[in-house]
Amino acid sequence: MSVPTADHTSDSHSHGHGHDGEFSHPMPIWMLLSVFFALLVLTVATVYQSTFSLGNLEVWMSLAIASVKAGLVIAFFMHLLWDKPLNAIIIFSSLIFVALFLGFTMMDAQGYRENLIMNPALLEESQPATTEVALSK
Numbered sequence: 001m002s003v004p005t006a007d008h009t010s011d012s013h014s015h016g017h018g019h020d021g022e023f024s025h026p027m028p029i030w031m032l033l034s035v036f037f038a039l040l041v042l043t044v045a046t047v048y049q050s051t052f053s054l055g056n057l058e059v060w061m062s063l064a065i066a067s068v069k070a071g072l073v074i075a076f077f078m079h080l081l082w083d084k085p086l087n088a089i090i091i092f093s094s095l096i097f098v099a100l101f102l103g104f105t106m107m108d109a110q111g112y113r114e115n116l117i118m119n120p121a122l123l124e125e126s127q128p129a130t131t132e133v134a135l136s137k
Contacts, residue, residue: 059107
């Protein structure tokens, strides 16, 4: 009785991918370097923008730059550029909405900033004089 042997040299172990280790979206080096340098320029722009005191506009500018950087990473390094257009619409609209939600939240937090700063003189004024009341009894 002969036992059939499996031929391990065939494509039977490709697990349905059909690429045998190939990368599905090869990108040229110039494209990768362009995105890399764009991310570097946007990082420098973020640092430079933080030196200005722009009030609420500072939050929006930071979020806009961060959203563009996230969009570049998602589009090129996560290969969304070559995916279905509906996925790109969903991801990028979600990115915009997250930036909007964070922006409005940070704008609201700016109104409470002076209440969050600890001032020891204000803490002493707000404390009741418990020692004087205890001594007078």
